[in-house]
Each structure stands twice: as C-alpha cells, then as structure tokens.
Amino acid sequence: MRKALLITLILAATVVTALVAAPLFRAPSSPVTFSQAASMMTTTAVGVSLLFVWIITSVVVTLMSGREVRYSSIEVRTSPLHCFALGLVAVTSFVLTAILFSYLIPFLVGIPLLVALGVFAVLTKVYGTIAVFHAIGTIVAGTRSRHAMLQRRWLRGDLAMVLVGVVLLGAIRLIPVLGLIVWSIASVFGIGTALATKFGRREPWFLLFRPAES
Amino acid sequence: MNESCQRFAEDPEANAAHLRECEKCRALYGELPTHAINVEALPLAPWEGATYRSWPLVIGVALAVLAIALALCVAAGITPLVAMMIAAQTQISRAALVYEKLRTFGPLVYGFLFIIVNSILVLLLRRAPRGIDA
Numbered sequence: 001m002r003k004a005l006l007i008t009l010i011l012a013a014t015v016v017t018a019l020v021a022a023p024l025f026r027a028p029s030s031p032v033t034f035s036q037a038a039s040m041m042t043t044t045a046v047g048v049s050l051l052f053v054w055i056i057t058s059v060v061v062t063l064m065s066g067r068e069v070r071y072s073s074i075e076v077r078t079s080p081l082h083c084f085a086l087g088l089v090a091v092t093s094f095v096l097t098a099i100l101f102s103y104l105i106p107f108l109v110g111i112p113l114l115v116a117l118g119v120f121a122v123l124t125k126v127y128g129t130i131a132v133f134h135a136i137g138t139i140v141a142g143t144r145s146r147h148a149m150l151q152r153r154w155l156r157g158d159l160a161m162v163l164v165g166v167v168l169l170g171a172i173r174l175i176p177v178l179g180l181i182v183w184s185i186a187s188v189f190g191i192g193t194a195l196a197t198k199f200g201r202r203e204p205w206f207l208l209f210r211p212a213e214s
Numbered sequence: 215m216n217e218s219c220q221r222f223a224e225d226p227e228a229n230a231a232h233l234r235e236c237e238k239c240r241a242l243y244g245e246l247p248t249h250a251i252n253v254e255a256l257p258l259a260p261w262e263g264a265t266y267r268s269w270p271l272v273i274g275v276a277l278a279v280l281a282i283a284l285a286l287c288v289a290a291g292i293t294p295l296v297a298m299m300i301a302a303q304t305q306i307s308r309a310a311l312v313y314e315k316l317r318t319f320g321p322l323v324y325g326f327l328f329i330i331v332n333s334i335l336v337l338l339l340r341r342a343p344r345g346i347d348a
Contacts, residue, residue: 086339196343
C-alpha cells in the first residue's frame, strides 16, 4: 500500500513537473527565445549545483549530530503548527532585528551585531532545513515495523532519510514558482523546529526563577 | 521471600500457580499484568536502526547529482563555481531589495515592532518541546 502510494506520488510529481516545465496549453504565439532558454538552463544548473552543496552539508551535519537532527525531526512531525508559527515569528524577528541593527552601523557596533545575527540566522536555517529533510524522508520512506526495517539493505537510518528528503525537496525546488514557495515553507518549518528544540538539544531557552523557600 | 517466590518473580508465566498459593506474591503482583510482552508488536522507536549508515546510497546519490550538475553547467556554459556565485548574488540582491522596501518606515516603527515580535517569540520559546514525549 505504502509502495503504491509512493509510486503514485512520484508519478504525480513527475507529471506536475513536466506540465510546469512544458505546459500543454501554452499558446503557440508565445515564442521561447534562445536567451530565455539559456537563462532557464543557467537557473537549472545553479539549482542542481546548490542541491549538491545541500547534500554534502546534510551528510556532514547528520554525521556530526544525528541524534539532534532526529529529535528536531520528531518535533516537526509531532507539533508542526507550533514549529510553523515559531518559524514565522522567528523569520520576522530576524528581519526586524537586522533592520534595527542597520541603524547602528554609523556607531560601528552595528556591523558586528549584523554579522552575528547573519551567522545565527544562516546556522538556524541550515540546521532546521536538514531536520525538515529528515522529517520528509521519514514520512515518505520510513518503516513502521522492525521486520520491514531489517529487510531493507540501504534505505534505513538517519543518513538515508535525510538523503531522501533533500533529493525530494531539491527536485520540487527546481519547479518554477511552486518550488520557491515549497522551499520557503520548508525553511520556515526548519527555523521553527531548530528554535523549538534548541538545535535538537531539548533544553529550555530560559531558566525559570523560583524564589528560595524559607 | 522464599525460593518459589523467587522463581515466580523470574518467570511469572511458567510459575503462574504460585500466585494462587502465596498471599504475599498475590498482594505484590496480583494487580500487575504478568503476561510476556511481544517486542515485535510494539511500535518502532525513532532511534531504532537510526545510526545505520548506508554509504552506497549516499555516494551513489551524491555522484549522480554531481554528474547532473556538471552536465547542466557545461550545457549552460558556466563553471560550478560561477553557478555558486550566481546563487549567492541572487540571495544577496533579494535581501537588499527586501531591505530597501522595508527601511522606509523609520526606526521608531521598527523599535515598536521589534519589541512586539520578540515578545511573541519569547512566549513561543517558553513552551517545552513535545517530540519523544508525545
């Protein structure tokens, strides 16, 4: 049943990709110039090159902190709404903080603050997106029973799940317009889950103040 | 605790008759379910088999994507390094565009929004993660 669903999903995604790439109902009067075709080829080349960089980054991060990525992936699957809300608020906060810090550039302190914010934002986005790759990989190709898991030769473990997720999302990313929207939503989910789990460490961000009992 | 009590504690299914004879054990274990647990029937935990590293899959997929990327770069007449630079420039120009559009409101508006948005962020961050406890 799951295999049939997976095949149907892949076929549907292929049809959608084909329709978007070469629409059936495009008017014959709209010509595709050579420069447009070259631009499209360059965009695809940039997209696939970025996908390769994402694969290498995902593999390195998963090897370095697989347990943390797994915990964040579980979080995004168990409370997706909270992760999405947190991600949206965090992205807004990053943008507002960056604009506010930019007003401090004339006082010199603004530049290191902006650099620190940029590094934190990029790290959060990269880590969170890898957690989302793991979540998507587990939803699409994860096993439900030990027997099925042990029967698999290659398609098991954190590394394989992350790889399935990155290839699937990377393929969707190549679709014009839709790919950008899907990738942006995945990034919001990723930033949300990275912050919700404190980068997979599941520690509280703030310590609760409790007065000493007499 | 005598010897038969010990045997019952070690294997409750094989020594089920002991529960009817011993008052102490009935008080201790009477309410507890003593049937054996079928591990196969339990749901698969997220950590089970998670550390398995399927290197053939990783190397195969990475090489396939690299080959496609190189072929597309050759077809487009650019090097992979130039492709990376184009991607970085696109991101930077997009961020600059957003910044230029948003910066028109002035520092006071942003100061006010900064406090409100970050207050909501702190409230959302106070919630403990559910994850493995769900």
